Amino acid sequence: MRPLTAALFLLLLAPAAARAALDPQAVAKLGAEDSEEKLAGVDELARSADPAAARVLQALAEDNLQVANGRVLLLDGERTLDATTLAEVDPAPEGAEPITINNRIRRHVGTALAALRLSDPDRRARLAAAQELADGASLELAPALKAALDREQDREVKPLLALAYAQATLQSPEPAARLSAVKALRDSGNPRVERLLGGLLADGAETDPDVRREALASLEAVRHRLAMGELVGRVFSGLSLGSILLLAALGLAITYGLMGVINMAHGELLMIGAYATYAMQGVFARHFPRHHDWYVVAAVPVAFLAAGLVGAVLERTVIRFLYGRPLETLLATWGASLVLSQAARSTFGAQNVSVANPSWMSGGVPLVANAVLPWNRIVIVAFSLAVLGLVWLAMNRTRFGLFLRAVTQNRAMAGCVGVPTGRLDTLAFAAGAGIAGLGGVALSQIANVGPDMGQAYIVDSFMVVVLGGVGQLAGAVWAALGLGVLSKFLEGWSGAVIAKIAVLAFIIVFIQKRPQGLFALKGRFAED
Amino acid sequence: MDAVARPPLSRWTVPMPPAGWAALGAFLAGALLLVPALHLLTPAGSALHVSDYAVTLGGKVMCYAIVAVALDLVWGYGGILSLGHGLFFALGGYGFGMYLMRAIGREGVYQSDLPDFMVFLDWKALPWYWRGTEHAAWALALAVLVPGLVALVFGFFAFRSRIKGVYFSIITQALTLAAMLLFFRNETGFGGNNGFTDFKRVLGHPIAAPATRVALFMLTAAALAGTLLLCRWLVASRYGRVLTAIRDGESRARFLGYQPHHYKLFAWTLSAVLCGVAGALYVPQVGIINPSEMSPANSIEIAIWVAVGGRGTLVGAVVGAALVNLAKSWFTVAFPEFWNVFLGLLFIGVTLFLPDGLVGLFRRLAARKARA
Numbered sequence: 001m002r003p004l005t006a007a008l009f010l011l012l013l014a015p016a017a018a019r020a021a022l023d024p025q026a027v028a029k030l031g032a033e034d035s036e037e038k039l040a041g042v043d044e045l046a047r048s049a050d051p052a053a054a055r056v057l058q059a060l061a062e063d064n065l066q067v068a069n070g071r072v073l074l075l076d077g078e079r080t081l082d083a084t085t086l087a088e089v090d091p092a093p094e095g096a097e098p099i100t101i102n103n104r105i106r107r108h109v110g111t112a113l114a115a116l117r118l119s120d121p122d123r124r125a126r127l128a129a130a131q132e133l134a135d136g137a138s139l140e141l142a143p144a145l146k147a148a149l150d151r152e153q154d155r156e157v158k159p160l161l162a163l164a165y166a167q168a169t170l171q172s173p174e175p176a177a178r179l180s181a182v183k184a185l186r187d188s189g190n191p192r193v194e195r196l197l198g199g200l201l202a203d204g205a206e207t208d209p210d211v212r213r214e215a216l217a218s219l220e221a222v223r224h225r226l227a228m229g230e231l232v233g234r235v236f237s238g239l240s241l242g243s244i245l246l247l248a249a250l251g252l253a254i255t256y257g258l259m260g261v262i263n264m265a266h267g268e269l270l271m272i273g274a275y276a277t278y279a280m281q282g283v284f285a286r287h288f289p290r291h292h293d294w295y296v297v298a299a300v301p302v303a304f305l306a307a308g309l310v311g312a313v314l315e316r317t318v319i320r321f322l323y324g325r326p327l328e329t330l331l332a333t334w335g336a337s338l339v340l341s342q343a344a345r346s347t348f349g350a351q352n353v354s355v356a357n358p359s360w361m362s363g364g365v366p367l368v369a370n371a372v373l374p375w376n377r378i379v380i381v382a383f384s385l386a387v388l389g390l391v392w393l394a395m396n397r398t399r400f401g402l403f404l405r406a407v408t409q410n411r412a413m414a415g416c417v418g419v420p421t422g423r424l425d426t427l428a429f430a431a432g433a434g435i436a437g438l439g440g441v442a443l444s445q446i447a448n449v450g451p452d453m454g455q456a457y458i459v460d461s462f463m464v465v466v467l468g469g470v471g472q473l474a475g476a477v478w479a480a481l482g483l484g485v486l487s488k489f490l491e492g493w494s495g496a497v498i499a500k501i502a503v504l505a506f507i508i509v510f511i512q513k514r515p516q517g518l519f520a521l522k523g524r525f526a527e528d
Numbered sequence: 529m530d531a532v533a534r535p536p537l538s539r540w541t542v543p544m545p546p547a548g549w550a551a552l553g554a555f556l557a558g559a560l561l562l563v564p565a566l567h568l569l570t571p572a573g574s575a576l577h578v579s580d581y582a583v584t585l586g587g588k589v590m591c592y593a594i595v596a597v598a599l600d601l602v603w604g605y606g607g608i609l610s611l612g613h614g615l616f617f618a619l620g621g622y623g624f625g626m627y628l629m630r631a632i633g634r635e636g637v638y639q640s641d642l643p644d645f646m647v648f649l650d651w652k653a654l655p656w657y658w659r660g661t662e663h664a665a666w667a668l669a670l671a672v673l674v675p676g677l678v679a680l681v682f683g684f685f686a687f688r689s690r691i692k693g694v695y696f697s698i699i700t701q702a703l704t705l706a707a708m709l710l711f712f713r714n715e716t717g718f719g720g721n722n723g724f725t726d727f728k729r730v731l732g733h734p735i736a737a738p739a740t741r742v743a744l745f746m747l748t749a750a751a752l753a754g755t756l757l758l759c760r761w762l763v764a765s766r767y768g769r770v771l772t773a774i775r776d777g778e779s780r781a782r783f784l785g786y787q788p789h790h791y792k793l794f795a796w797t798l799s800a801v802l803c804g805v806a807g808a809l810y811v812p813q814v815g816i817i818n819p820s821e822m823s824p825a826n827s828i829e830i831a832i833w834v835a836v837g838g839r840g841t842l843v844g845a846v847v848g849a850a851l852v853n854l855a856k857s858w859f860t861v862a863f864p865e866f867w868n869v870f871l872g873l874l875f876i877g878v879t880l881f882l883p884d885g886l887v888g889l890f891r892r893l894a895a896r897k898a899r900a
Contacts, residue, residue, distance in 0.1 A: 262694055264828075318876055326694045327609045328879045331835060334828050335875025342868040459705055459824065462698050497709050504706035508682075508699050512689045 022052055027084045030060060031067035031099060038105055046112035047144055054116040056083050060101065061109045068096035108138065115141045118148040123157070130160035134167070134192060142168040156366075163190055170200065175208040182211055186218040193222050233372075234488050240377035240446075242484020243384035246477060247439030248457050249464035250391055253476040254432035256465055259408070259425065261319055262330040265337035266461060267454025269433045271344060272310055273303035273440020274449040278353050293358040296441065303437040310340070311433020315426045323425075337454060345451040352450035361445065380442045387438055392473060394431075404428050463507050544760055548843070552753060559590075559749030564742045580741065587745045587813040589853045590752045594806035596833040596845035597752075598799040601759050603831070604840030605768060606795045607775030608692070612700030614827035615707050616675035616800040620807025621817040622711075623671030625724040626661040628735075628812060632728045644726070645719040655717045664731055671808035672801050679800030680793070687789035687796070692778070701824045708822035723818025730812045741813070748809045752846070755802055759842050762798075771795055832871070835878050838885025847886055 022045065029041030042060070045053040056074060059065050064075040065083065072083040073096055080092040101109070110132070117129035133145070145165040152158045162184060169181040182200070185193050197219040200206045206215060248270055255263045263269075277299040284295035314336055322329045357376050364372040395401035406414040407421050407428075415421045447453065464483060468475025483503065490499035544552075563586065566578040595617050602608045629643040638647040642654065660666040682703060686696060714720040733740045762768050774781045774788045782788055811817045820826070829852075837848025852874070859867040882889055 318880065321880055327697065328883070330609070330694065330697065331828075331831060332876045332879040335832075335872040335877075335879075338868045338872030338875070342865070342872070346865065455825070459701060463702065466695060466698055497713055501706045501709050504702045508702055508706075511691060511695065511699055512685045 022050060022056065022084050023048065024084045027056065027072050028070060030056070030065060030083070031070060031072045035102060035105060038099075038101065039108055042105065042108055042112050043141075046115050046141060051116075052086055054113060055086070057109050057113050057116070059083075060099065061106060061113070063098060063100070065099040066096040067099055068093040072099070111138060111141060115144040115148070118144070118161070119151075123154055126152070126154065126157050127160070130157045130164060133164035134160045134190075139168050139171040142172070159188065159190065163188060163193060167196060170196075175211055178206070178208065178211045179214055182214045182218050186221045188222055188225075190222075191226060194219065194226060197222065234492055235485060236373055236377065238485030238488035239481060240381055240484070241488060242481035243381045244439065244443055244446075245457075245460055245464050245484055246480035247384050247387060247442055248436060248461035249468070249476045249480050250388065250473070251432040251434075251436035251439065252461050252465045253468070253473055254391075254404075254435070255429055256462075259428060259432075260323070260326055261429070262326050262333065263319075263432075264330055264334040264458060265314065265340060265454075266333075266433075266436055267456070267458035268337045268340035268344075269307045269311060269436035269454075270440040270443060270457055271341065271449075271451070271454040272307045273437030274355070274444040274453065275344060275348060275353075275440075276303035276306045276437065277441050277444040278348070278355050278449055281355055293360055296358050296361070296445070299441050299444075300438065303441045304434040305437075307437025307440065308430040308434030311436075312426050312430040314433070315429035319429065320422075320425070337458075341451045341454060348451070350451060352448040355444040355449050357445055376445045380445065383438075383442055387435065388473075388477065391435065395473065400424075400427065463504075467507055467510065544764075551843075552756070556749065556753055559586075560746050564746060567742055568738055580738070583741055583745050584813055585854075585857060587741075587748045588810065589850050590745075590748045591806045591810040591813070592830075592833065592853055593846040593849040594748075594752050594755050594809075595803050595830055596837070596849040597755050597759055597842055598802035598806070599830050600834045600839060600842055600845040601762070601802075602792075602795050602799045603834060604842075604845075605763050605771050605775060606792055608792060608796065609697045609831060610700045610796075610799075611697045611824060611827045611831065612704035613799070613803055613830050614824075615700075615704040615822050616679060616803035617807040617810070617830075618707075618711075618817065618819070618821035619675040619678065620671040620804030621811040621821065622718055622724070622807075623674055623804065624664075624667050624808035625727075625811045625817045626658060626670065627664050627667030628727040628730060629724050630658075630662040630667075631664075631730065632726065635728050636726070643719070643724075645714070645722065646717075649714055658717070668808060672804045675800040675804035675807075676797050679797045683793045683796040684789075687792045690789075701827070704822050704827055705824050708819045708824075711819035711822060719818070721819060723816060724811070725816040725818075727812065727815055735812060735815070744809065744813050748813070751805055751809060755805075756842060756846070762795075763842070767791065767794075829871070832875050832878070834885075836874065836882075836885055838882075838887035838889075841885070841887045844885045844887035851886075 026041050026044035026048070029037050029044070032038055032041070042057065045057060056065070059074045059076075066073045066075060066080075071093070073089060073093070074081040074083045074086070080089050080096075081087065082089050114129040114132040117125055118133075120126050120129070133141070142165065145161060145168055149158070149161045149165050152161055166181040166184045169177050172178055172181075182197070185197065197215050200215050201212065201219065206212050248266070251269065252263065252266055255261045255266070277296065280295045280299040280302055284292050284298065288294075314333070318332050318336060319329055322332060361376040361379055364374040365378070366372045395404065403414070403419045403424050406417075406419055407424055411421055443449075443453070443457075460483070464476055464479045467483065468477070468479035486506075487499050487503050490502050494502070563578055563583065566576055567580075567583050570577040572579075595613060599610060599613050602610060632643070634641065636644040636647075638644055640647045642651065646654070661670070682700075686699065691699065710716055711718050711723075712721050718724070727735050729735050730740065730744075733743075763771070770781065770786055771791050774786065774791055778788050807817075833848040833852050834845045835848065836852055837846065838844030852871075855870070856867060859870060878885065884891075
């Protein structure tokens with residue numbers, strides 16, 4: 001809680017607080033000359049767990065406390081209150097001196113206020129207070145923290161409190177107390193604990209050999225847990241990048257792999273899917289504001305159809321005439337991509353548009369303290385697996401897939417036995433484009449949506465197809481996930497740009513060794 | 529490959545006809561005599577005056593034309609579509625740009641011996657690869673050797689592994705993309721995303737002076753003519769015929785006892801070297817080189833210049849580069865938002881309706897007239 005909101009909150013409590021009375025001795029200590037005395041007063045007030053104490057401490061922090069003849073007064077705007085009873089003193093006594101505090105006391109007051117806020121009924125206030133205390137709590141607060149820890153039920157607040165408590169007890173002069181604190185930290189997965197224990201093990205920081213040994217053991221346990229968390233986080237972000245690549249590459253695996261069309265406008269089909277999501281967001285905001293969270297679900301078929309329609313038009317008007325000339329389809333579809341991205345720029349503007357995550361996709365699943373799996377990425381991974389399953393079913397279990405495979409293997413023969421090859425080409429291309437549109441829906445949830453977004457993915461998705469081997473769905477899957485995880489791992493130790501360069505170099509070298517990709521079609525054939 | 533669909537235009541790769549020599553002569557006369565005279569000798573207001581802008585634009589377009597001819601050599605005659613020729617062009621530009629940066633001397637913003645961007649990065653000494661670049665001759669050698677070497681190494685492995693067609697195109701695209709990302713980094717030592725600019729002089733002459741500009745223009749024209757003649761001679765030679773044979777049937781050529789990858793590698797490396805020359809001529813005229821020259825989009829645009837003019841004709845590459853770039857400089861002023869649409873429709877239209885480009889169209893019309 002920020003000081004201002006804290007003050008407002010305390011003002012609301014003021015009428016109730018006026019009736020309660022604080023320990024007069026503790027309050028009187030605040031007015032003492034001696035700093036140690038003041039510190040003791042602050043700690044006593046902090047232990048009282050009384051909202052009125054919070055008010056007095058807040059006033060101390062804001063330099064609104066005065067002392068007159070040993071009586072501590074609280075300035076509240078125009079009025080002057082007695083700090084013990086919070087009753088108004090009228091007229092204000094003559095010769096009141098402001099109570100000044102040094103920085104050490106000011107820090108102390110800050111943690112004391114945080115400890116008081118730990119009894120706040122509002123979960124967010126407690127979380128904020130616990131976070132503040134986890135950065136450094138003094139030994140004097142240990143009893144207050146212990147009490148709060150015993151009462152606390154919240155899954156997010158509790159580990160922070162435990163950390164703060166352990167930190168406070170670590171300052172205890174008793175080796176036994178420190179030992180139990182160090183042991184309590186063993187189950188933590190918080191990066192701060194690693195720093196704390198590291199500091200404890202520094203030369204001259206901790207002298208007791210038992211505590212040192214336990215601290216070392218705890219540090220190793222924490223480090224191990226942190227490393228696991230980082231590993232999980234990295235694998236997961238690699239998988240989610242891979243599943244985006246997979247959605248982009250699945251479409252290409254059909255259009256390029258099966259039909260031999262180099263579709264450089266594929267990235268723009270992705271863009272169409274993303275803009276369709278944006279449009280659905282607008283439609284839902286206007287017409288169904290109460291069901292706004294479901295716009296993503298509605299966007300899935302819309303994006304599929306929109307991108308599929310553009311794909312069908314593209315096939316009928318341009319690609320149809322260029323079958324068997326892959327290098328020329330490359331140029332023509334590059335032209336189409338320029339036209340499409342300019343069309344998007346004219347329609348939606350050159351700026352990126354914002355697509356918000358629906359509420360059920362925001363947040364994440366905390367795995368350990370430093371690895372949170374965001375829901376939007378979990379949904380995307382699941383979504384791409386679902387699309388992959390549907391594509392596999394369509395290719396292997398439907399008449400359309402049978403025809404498509406037949407045309408791929410022998411166009412003339414398929415035509416002779418009655419497969420409508422021309423219409424099939426259009427349908428297959430539209431399906432590939434539609435899958436790219438689905439990729440766009442997924443992409444809109446984690447990346448910027450703008451007219452240039454297609455260009456950023458086209459090279460990557462071609463890499464996936466080339467790496468996986470032409471005409472192979474399984475190849476595309478392994479290549480996409482592998483590239484995703486590989487680039488995230490490289491990013492971890494070398495930065496994004498070098499990682500990208502390394503991946504491109506890796507692919508260039510890989511192609512030298514396996515020119516047909518990971519999953520080459522086996523059999524005897526000769527080109528030309 | 530598309531060669532199955534129609535007879536290759538390289539049937540015309542006979543020794544240059546008299547009309548060709550006449551056109552080349554006219555071009556050289558115009559570029560080496562007429563333009564310099566009209567630029568330097570006529571007053572600025574005169575109707576005959578060729579403006580600074582026109583000379584720079586002409587020089588720039590001729591640099592592009594050299595790149596287009598170089599691409600036509602490997603694409604039109606070797607069947608290798610490179611989507612990474614922008615890389616070789618930019619490498620040439622950076623090579624000579626290093627000399628131009630050194631020639632600024634202490635006249636930069638920070639008045640240091642180091643180029644401004646290095647001072648800005650707080651570097652104390654030049655990186656090793658900048659050594660010797662204060663000599664224009666070494667920088668020029670770099671501008672030619674570096675693209676050539678990159679192409680040689682890349683091509684050696686790619687052709688040996690028999691990577692061809694679309695695969696080759698895509699990995700050249702990956703190559704230029706990787707290089708662009710590398711050059712965008714400040715740590716690479718080439719000025720990051722700002723690249724090289726603010727040049728002051730070349731070989732001791734102020735770079736913006738009319739005489740320098742005209743000299744560079746004439747040099748570029750000569751280089752273009754030389755490139756055309758060299759490539760013409762190559763494709764008409766025995767080597768060129770084998771290269772064309774490999775394009776049309778690589779396995780057959782191999783079974784006949786030729787080594788396709790030797791032939792391809794030579795054409796590929798030569799093409800990269802020519803691009804390096806074009807880049808080195810481009811930088812002093814345009815006054816800037818930055819990593820966006822290596823973007824995949826730029827390299828694909830080079831392919832469309834060749835396609836518009838006509839693949840496998842050499843002169844078509846010049847025509848295409850000139851027309852597309854002149855259209856671009858007009859469009860980006862008059863209708864900036866429609867340039868991309870126009871370019872896109874041009875890509876589609878040319879591949880659908882003009883598979884042999886403008887030169888092919890012209891030749892078809894001429895043949896029809898001759899028959900009638």
